[in-house]
Amino acid sequence: MKNVITKSVKLALVSAIVSFLPLFINPISSSTFGFSAYFFIYLLTFFLIPYWLKNNNIKWSIKLILTAVVSIISILTIISTDGMGRTLNCYLIIFSILVIGSIISNLTKRK
Numbered sequence: 001m002k003n004v005i006t007k008s009v010k011l012a013l014v015s016a017i018v019s020f021l022p023l024f025i026n027p028i029s030s031s032t033f034g035f036s037a038y039f040f041i042y043l044l045t046f047f048l049i050p051y052w053l054k055n056n057n058i059k060w061s062i063k064l065i066l067t068a069v070v071s072i073i074s075i076l077t078i079i080s081t082d083g084m085g086r087t088l089n090c091y092l093i094i095f096s097i098l099v100i101g102s103i104i105s106n107l108t109k110r111k
Contacts, residue, residue, distance in 0.1 A: 018039075049098060
């Protein structure tokens with residue numbers, strides 16, 4: 001379990017560093033913050049959730065809790081930056097496809 005935690009923290013740190021790098025280059029622009037926040041959300045979603053859902057060392061209850069936490073943080077960030085609009089709809093579609101695909105991939109590997 002310690003290996004899972006360290007890998008998850010590494011993936012989250014890589015996501016944060018890569019997505020917030022434009023803020024260090026151009027810290028004045030407000031559009032840079034919005035881009036960085038969206039990019040961070042998508043990197044977290046694409047890096048962490050498939051890793052958690054495909055990992056057999058994590059219980060399903062913990063997988064669901066971790067996925068719910070990432071989704072809640074992502075949805076709240078999108079709503080606070082952009083409101084309830086097209087960006088939120090696109091994220092929810094991508095998130096659903098990613099979660100369903102990871103679960104199906106995990107279940108087919110077991111059989």
